[in-house]
Amino acid sequence: MREIKDSFAYLSPIGLEHKLESEIEVLEKFDRLYLSKTEPKDVFWAQNIWLEPKIVKISSINEAARFLRSLQKNWALFPYKSVRRSMLISAELPKIFKQPIIFPTILPPIDLGSFTLLDDETLLFSQKCSSKFPNGEVVFQGQKIGPPSRAYLKLWEVFTILQTMPKKNDRCLEVGASPGSWSYVLANLGVNLTSVDKAPLELDLKKYPNITFLKKDFFSITPKEMGRQDWIFSDVIVYPEKLFEWLELWKNDCDNFICTLKFQKDEHDFMIKNFAKIENSFIYHLFHNKHELTWVKLKNVQS
Ligand SMILES: C[S@@+](CC[C@H](N)C(=O)[O-])C[C@H]1O[C@@H](n2cnc3c(N)ncnc32)[C@H](O)[C@@H]1O
DSSP states (O other), X not given: OEEOTTOEEEEOOTTOHHXXXXXXXXXXXXXXXXXXXXXXXXXXXXXXXXXXXXXXEOSSHHHHHHHXXXXXXXXXXXXXXXXXXXXXXXXXXXXXXXXXXXXXXXOOOOOOEEXXXXXXXXXXXXXXXXXXXXXXXXXXXXXXXXXXXXXXXXHHHHHHXXXXXXXXXXXXXXXXXXXXXXXXXXXXTTOEEEEEESSOOSSOGXXXXXXXEEESOGGGOOHHHHOOEEEEEEOOOSOHHXXXXXXXXXXXXXXXXXXXXXXXXXXXXXXXXXXXXXXXXXXXXXXXXXXXXXXXXXXXXXX
16 A cells, blocks of 8 residues: 555546646646645645545455455545446445435534545545545535525535534524525524625515515625624625625624635635634635635634
8 A cells, every 4th residue: 555645635626626726736637636745724626635545556346345445434436547447346335325415414423535546456545535525515405495596505515514503593694695595594594684685685574584684785784783693694796805804894793604705706816815814714615616615714613
């Protein structure tokens, strides 16, 4: 077995390879899986990180499956080369938990490893990975009626990976809330929600007495006007610099934050590091994020 010393394998989200390539030094590339010595703390555009990649030579499907099973129970395949052979190895391994998952769900405390074949006889694998989901793909059983768009999947995903969410009656402020999918998720948690947008919500507000809708520019919303909040949510399409400035106003008046950072143009990428430097905060590229990242700051840090 060969350890790939001080290296990590980064799996890029589909179509965002250029973003990942811009932040790592690439040693080798296997489709959208990259070997690199760049530290995970400096990498934000990865869907899964193989934290301890190793290489081993195998002579048969049975031998590969036996070897992986001897290390741990749960493995996810990233299909790259010798795909049929790697699928036969996967079929010899215990089934991993069922997807799509139903929200909310308690994540089982399992270690999920990842593996791929580089050729018929070369197995690249990692017992430890950053994501508890196969290839970082968090697939939900969707909600056909209720939320006005698919954006609710981002909030479901972030609550699932954090294994935390607002409690009933928590004071929540959501800016850029229209058409209202995040508001739908939050209102159904029983929180006390103020939703702000210049455009109306496409939700029947009579059904949700716990939503107060303000038709406003969110930049004018201040802690003085709104009072202390337990959570602030933003999925607004705005330059990260502007959002950062507005969040500064709230640093002493809100405990928890979940904000999408939108990066349609690369020249705003420098702001990622500024957000990452904020204490007790994390940045994820969610499976349901596109050209955007999700910044999270929690009062009670769990991970
Ligand atoms: C991507 S959508 C939000 C989707 C929402 N999270 C959902 O789940 O339905 C972004 C929203 O931000 C709003 N927005 C953009 N700039 C704003 C501003 N300065 N003040 C208030 N709303 C704004 C837009 O009107 C738009 O409805």
